[in-house]
Amino acid sequence: MPDPDARAVIELGYGGNERLVMNMGPQHPSAHGVFRMILTLEGETIVAVDPIIGYLHRCHEKLGETLTYVQYPSIASKTDYVAAMTAELCYVRAAEQLGQIEVPKRAQYLRVLCAELQRVASHLLWLGTWCMDMGGALGGGATLFLYCFRERERILDLFEALTGARLLYGFHQVGGTRYDLPADWADRCRQTVDDVEGRLDEYEAMLAGNTIFLVRTQGVGVISPELAQEVGVSGPLIRGSGIAYDVRRAEPYSAYEEFTFDVPVEAAGDCYARYRVRMQEFRQSIRIVRQVLDGLPAGPISSRPGVKSVGQVKLPKGEAYARVEGPRGEVGIYLVSDGSTKPYRMKWRGASFSNLAVAGDILPGHKVADAVAILGSIDPVFGEVDR
Amino acid sequence: MTGTDLLWLVGPPFLLLNGLLLFIAYLTLLERKFAARLQSRVGPYRVGRPHGWLQPIADALKLLLKEDIVPALADPTVYNLAPIVFLVPAFLMYAAIPFAPRLALADLQIGLVFVLAVSSLEIVGLFMCGWGSNNKYALLSAMRAVNQIISYEVPFILVALVPAVLAGSLRLQDLVDAQRGLWFVAYPGLGQLAFVAFLVTALASENRIPFDIVEAESELVAGFRVEYSGMKFALIQLAEFTHLFGVACLGTLLFLGGWLGPGPAALGPAWFVGKAVLLFLLVIWVRWSFIRIRVDQILGLSWKVFLPATLGLLLLAGAVVAARGGGGV
Numbered sequence: 027m028p029d030p031d032a033r034a035v036i037e038l039g040y041g042g043n044e045r046l047v048m049n050m051g052p053q054h055p056s057a058h059g060v061f062r063m064i065l066t067l068e069g070e071t072i073v074a075v076d077p078i079i080g081y082l083h084r085c086h087e088k089l090g091e092t093l094t095y096v097q098y099p100s101i102a103s104k105t106d107y108v109a110a111m112t113a114e115l116c117y118v119r120a121a122e123q124l125g126q127i128e129v130p131k132r133a134q135y136l137r138v139l140c141a142e143l144q145r146v147a148s149h150l151l152w153l154g155t156w157c158m159d160m161g162g163a164l165g166g167g168a169t170l171f172l173y174c175f176r177e178r179e180r181i182l183d184l185f186e187a188l189t190g191a192r193l194l195y196g197f198h199q200v201g202g203t204r205y206d207l208p209a210d211w212a213d214r215c216r217q218t219v220d221d222v223e224g225r226l227d228e229y230e231a232m233l234a235g236n237t238i239f240l241v242r243t244q245g246v247g248v249i250s251p252e253l254a255q256e257v258g259v260s261g262p263l264i265r266g267s268g269i270a271y272d273v274r275r276a277e278p279y280s281a282y283e284e285f286t287f288d289v290p291v292e293a294a295g296d297c298y299a300r301y302r303v304r305m306q307e308f309r310q311s312i313r314i315v316r317q318v319l320d321g322l323p324a325g326p327i328s329s330r331p332g333v334k335s336v337g338q339v340k341l342p343k344g345e346a347y348a349r350v351e352g353p354r355g356e357v358g359i360y361l362v363s364d365g366s367t368k369p370y371r372m373k374w375r376g377a378s379f380s381n382l383a384v385a386g387d388i389l390p391g392h393k394v395a396d397a398v399a400i401l402g403s404i405d406p407v408f409g410e411v412d413r
Numbered sequence: 414m415t416g417t418d419l420l421w422l423v424g425p426p427f428l429l430l431n432g433l434l435l436f437i438a439y440l441t442l443l444e445r446k447f448a449a450r451l452q453s454r455v456g457p458y459r460v461g462r463p464h465g466w467l468q469p470i471a472d473a474l475k476l477l478l479k480e481d482i483v484p485a486l487a488d489p490t491v492y493n494l495a496p497i498v499f500l501v502p503a504f505l506m507y508a509a510i511p512f513a514p515r516l517a518l519a520d521l522q523i524g525l526v527f528v529l530a531v532s533s534l535e536i537v538g539l540f541m542c543g544w545g546s547n548n549k550y551a552l553l554s555a556m557r558a559v560n561q562i563i564s565y566e567v568p569f570i571l572v573a574l575v576p577a578v579l580a581g582s583l584r585l586q587d588l589v590d591a592q593r594g595l596w597f598v599a600y601p602g603l604g605q606l607a608f609v610a611f612l613v614t615a616l617a618s619e620n621r622i623p624f625d626i627v628e629a630e631s632e633l634v635a636g637f638r639v640e641y642s643g644m645k646f647a648l649i650q651l652a653e654f655t656h657l658f659g660v661a662c663l664g665t666l667l668f669l670g671g672w673l674g675p676g677p678a679a680l681g682p683a684w685f686v687g688k689a690v691l692l693f694l695l696v697i698w699v700r701w702s703f704i705r706i707r708v709d710q711i712l713g714l715s716w717k718v719f720l721p722a723t724l725g726l727l728l729l730a731g732a733v734v735a736a737r738g739g740g741g742v
Contacts, residue, residue: 070708161704162704165701166622166701172454173453238705239704393707393708393709396707
């Protein structure tokens, strides 16, 4: 909780019981985005944290009111730009729920395929940047960063072949998907996924036995299950604290009930537990991808094909809330429609927004160097936080 | 003093200094290439095709031509002297390091002590950098660096004395001669433990990853050299590399048999430099493989693990010497 005295009076000191108020961000070399923290330090220990967000606010919710249901999915990807597929998926699901629109089987499978590939790509970015934050941009962290990005590039190449874009896709549309798989894509995908899985074993070997890594992450940033539920974190954060909650199991969507996969849960609640959860999620996502590729049905990819005119999707009056399990947690969209081609109100529930809220509670008591490790394990993307 | 005497007085140091400068510059290229290969990339490639051979020259020229920004409130004397005070001990170390049985600038009876003492002077230069910058964060970083380096210098010196005890002399040439039969690193148990302790304490004394919390200040604020630009920055970087290579040379002399190797005696210096470069590569390998340790863990490691361990090793070395009847090998 922010310490009001710390903000009102700046007491500068170099140790002892004098407190130093230090500003971290919004630009810092180990940036996870534009995030500002005002830390009150006593020596090396953080005593209070005042997180300040809003540097990346781009009025998505207002944009949602001014753009039609056909236009907005491409913009939705810009909230969680690291995991664009799940962001778009959330929006089109909300619209489909509102309009009771059927989605063909093939489209649902393709959505699952892209969502899980996106999860792998997003976690690769998380692993690379987290190690770089902890290890230094000129050091061991950078090595793992470059390795992870090398694998991520392969997945982005797949997405580029599929949609034409590497980061922000515009793949989903209301009623299905916009693109179908090119001819040799399935084989390329299988090959990529096999390679990534093999490399993941190497990276785990590099980190799991490394005492330095263990010492930096075990016991650091413990989120108790009570705190997790009180603040409303989701995704790897809550599964790392022992609570087995996954939207894909709690409220299955897009044919997830047809695939077998495990939901990894760890009880410790520290950075290491969240690391283990994400590492296992890699493997489960790859498992799902293989199942999808094996069982992909033929058929149309959209129940509303050929949507070219921006006003072509009109949804009846009503409201709907749709949520998906993104790599960072539960992403939700609440849509209120007044019967026209544009929503009356659109509200984003960003996973990172709720996840980041826990930082103010768990950072005090840790050293400054832990702040970076903890932030990295929370894995915020500020497009989602600030919208 | 005749002309030739003057030449003998000035010539060798001149040659050594300049040779070292060029060699260290190319060591930076080696580091970049090695790091690049570790990370599945190529490293400097274009400057001096085809493999970036002119990169160090280009870097030196660039830094020479950069604007020299001096903070208005910096203490001019301290600020300007600091890079020099940082650089001189690094080069001074090489005065006592022998590259071959009779190839040393200064043949000192207490060569080991001289090298260790001079290399510890780096701290003064480092702190002057932080102090003269008149920057709160530079000072904080410099204080942390001093804290860490001093904490690790003690076990470093203790473990460097282990070969001296085993050889019965502080003269660096004698240390290598004592390894004619068996390199100190190959002594069962004692040698390997001492070598590992030497490596770790050296890494920590040099502010290298995994102990580079000083440079990791750049995660939050900036390191002690934040206010330095242009050639002064180049001097600081050069000093760090020179010091690191000097410690690698020391490690070669102490543990890896110096200039001893198969082949004619004239190959001695080549073996020496080769082994030192191998040690240097090991340091680089460690740097680009590990993440950094937190500062309280670093200090805890030094005082709680390395100080007792190196004291124990020194006592063990003494026991070994006493058991074989005292005196040198």
